[in-house]
Amino acid sequence: MITLFRTLCATCVSGLAAAVVLSTTAVGQTGPTEAPTGFDNRTNGFLSQANFDSARATFEEHEAISDGLGPVYNADSCAGCHSNPVTGAISQITELRAGHFNGTSFVDQVGGSLINDRALDASIQERVLGSSEVRTFRTSLNTLGDGFVEAIADSTLVSLANSQPSSMRGLVIRVPVAEAAANVVAVGRFGWKDQHASLTSFSADAYLNEMGITSTLQPTENTSNGNSVARFDTVAEPEDTDGDVQIFADFMRATKAPPRDGAAAATSDAIRGSQLFDSIGCNVCHVRTIVTAPRNTQILGGARTVNQALASKIIHPFSDFLMHNVGTGDGIVQNGGPNTRLRMRTPPLWGVRTRNRLMHDGESLTRNDAILRHAGEATSVINSYRALSTTQKNQLVAFLNSL
Secondary structure (H helix, E strand, O other): OHHHHHHHHHHHHHHHHHHHHHHOOOOOOOOOEEOOEOOOOOEOOOOOHHHHHHHHHHHHOOOOHHHOOOOEEOOOOOOOOOOEOOOOOEOOOEEEEEEEEOOOOEEEOOOOOEEOOEEOOHHHOOOOOOOOOEEEEEEOOOOOOHHHHHOOOHHHHHHHHHHOOHHHOOEOOEEEOOOOOOOOEEEOOEOOOOOEOOHHHHHHHHHHHHHOOOOOOOOOOOOEOOEOOHHHOOOOOOOOOOOHHHHHHHHHHOEOEOOOOHHHHOOHHHHHHHHHHHHOOHHHOOOOOEEOOOOOOEEHHHOEEOOOOOOOEEEOOOOOOOEEOOOOOOOOOOOOOHHHOOOEEOOOOOOHHHOOOEOOOOOEOOHHHHHHHOOHHHHHHHHHHHOOOHHHHHHHHHHHOOO
16 A cells, blocks of 8 residues: 555656646747756856856865965865766765754854864864754765756745645745845755755855855855954955856856766666656655756746756756655754754755765765665655565665666
8 A cells, every 4th residue: 555655646746747847838939858967077058168167167276265265164165075076066075063952943053053174273173062962964965957956946846845745745945045135035955954045145155154255145254163263364355256156156057967877777677676766655755857947937036047058958856855854854954944953955866876975964875774764754665665675675776876
């Protein structure tokens, strides 16, 4: 009965994806086309190749103290955390977050939940305080193909949530769009907590919190466990005077989506594993297919319109980009409010074959381990997985290893 229910759910979600594809085709327009994929450092067409290469060089650039690096920070370049197997992809790098749960709500550690690993001076090294019993690592996320993700209409993500069984329904949160007019919000889709809706907002946040470099969108320097770092900050705010935040965002918008391993995907084991993935209900949350909004659609509260290179593109992220409680929540609250404390964004599985440390904290080292960590909303799906034979489990893993 459980397997049958999950099969029906999978069919429902697959049907929704097909409906989304059809809904984007209007009179006088061609239908949606597959988004370009590849680990090849080539543009998806959002930028010319020359401009893409220039933006990639900025993404890879190592910041210096004279650029505003620090005083507290985690890395000195974007590519330092996003580079496997090409610039913009994932890495094994983690960040550290901490705070306190008072029995009712989460409270950031003084100075913020992000605990920077590096400092320009030993006297301002941040640490987890004894009062912060909520502690977690967060692995670096893939950014390849994120231009397509940004171009998904809010209504599409809401429809995905509404199509899911009530016991597994993803949470849609609306978060501020930093580059838009005041009070403009959009559906969050970036970060482990869906804390950003736009790549510009995400870039400004990462520039400040990961590298310590302020911008017009994030003009206030961080502290060290709540203490001022002003005497070590020699560059006037905002420190991003070259428009790097926008260059980072445009680089990500211009990246291709992660490709499948065609040879691995064509094996009989991977083909059968793909069928099992659907039949036990994994694709209720790890949605196979989504279509981006049509050309010139306004997104992000009107802050952007969908560029032709990103419009009406069929993508296969294996994610609904919504927040779920699958028993692995990290206890941290960011833009989503108290209800997100134990929820995490469904991690996209495209490109997961390049990742050897799994789940939000990187603590699971095999596909099987990662699957078995699921609980909560995913309990019935995981029970179905447990009921599979060893051969079937290996087939499902073979499918994941082709993504």
